[in-house]
Amino acid sequence: MRDNARPVPGAPAIDIRGLRKSFGAVEVLKGIDLTVRAGEVVCVVGPSGSGKSTLLRSVNMLEPPTGGDILIEGVDILDPDVDIDRIRTRIGMVFQQFNLFPHMTVLRNLTVAQERVLGRRRAEAERVARDMLARVGLSEKAAEHPGHLSGGQQQRVAIARALCMNPDMMLFDEPTSALDPELVGEVLEVMQALASSGMTMMVVTHEMGFAREVGDRLIFMDDGVIVEEGDPTEVLANPRHGRTQAFLSKVL
Ligand code: ADP
Numbered sequence: 001m002r003d004n005a006r007p008v009p010g011a012p013a014i015d016i017r018g019l020r021k022s023f024g025a026v027e028v029l030k031g032i033d034l035t036v037r038a039g040e041v042v043c044v045v046g047p048s049g050s051g052k053s054t055l056l057r058s059v060n061m062l063e064p065p066t067g068g069d070i071l072i073e074g075v076d077i078l079d080p081d082v083d084i085d086r087i088r089t090r091i092g093m094v095f096q097q098f099n100l101f102p103h104m105t106v107l108r109n110l111t112v113a114q115e116r117v118l119g120r121r122r123a124e125a126e127r128v129a130r131d132m133l134a135r136v137g138l139s140e141k142a143a144e145h146p147g148h149l150s151g152g153q154q155q156r157v158a159i160a161r162a163l164c165m166n167p168d169m170m171l172f173d174e175p176t177s178a179l180d181p182e183l184v185g186e187v188l189e190v191m192q193a194l195a196s197s198g199m200t201m202m203v204v205t206h207e208m209g210f211a212r213e214v215g216d217r218l219i220f221m222d223d224g225v226i227v228e229e230g231d232p233t234e235v236l237a238n239p240r241h242g243r244t245q246a247f248l249s250k251v252l
């Protein structure tokens, strides 16, 4: 297994320096500096349109930056000689929309990338898949199709699918925003357990309770910049900037 190759806790996992991103003439990231250390859980909050998704998508090069640097475990992913597909396998991503394959069983959803991207044999991929399904509490759903599951269960499957790739870090973009309120808790519980296991996580969320209890650090973004960051409990209780105060007064 790769576990021996895992980064030392506290080593920089994601190192973002002066990151800029424009779409045409519109600059949506205006110089972001952020280091996420191995084992750290960083929650990112901010108003719609502030650049949170673009920031996350930049980390695995779904959005190529227009300026600055991004290092993943010390490797500059903008270096044209870097094998970006290999780096991407180290980074799990979970979106608001679960993006499961509707025509495949849950088990097959969890094995297909293991086989095609990692070259695992079917039997090993299924063993890993069943381990991860157990981890998110869905062992009994292996043979179901995603359409037969609740939104919360589908999102837990999506998390299990990402974990099957044995990532070093996980990026979550509003993983509970599409869920009915009564289904949010089960997904947050899975994420909390993952955080407790030492996973490095960047989480864009409006769930301030999660940010306070699970986050090691809270980042507040507005208009393409990090306006404020710090200990989540501290930032939520005593926001220093007017823009943070205005945002929190609407969501808390
Ligand atoms: P957030 O996730 O904080 O709501 P986004 O990162 O999705 O913000 O978007 C930031 C800004 O970038 C928004 O103004 C959005 O319209 C714009 N944007 C995002 N993606 C694209 C794109 N592919 N093309 C053009 N503009 C985009």
Ligand code: MG
Pocket: 052, 053, 054, 173
């Ligand atoms: Mg977004």
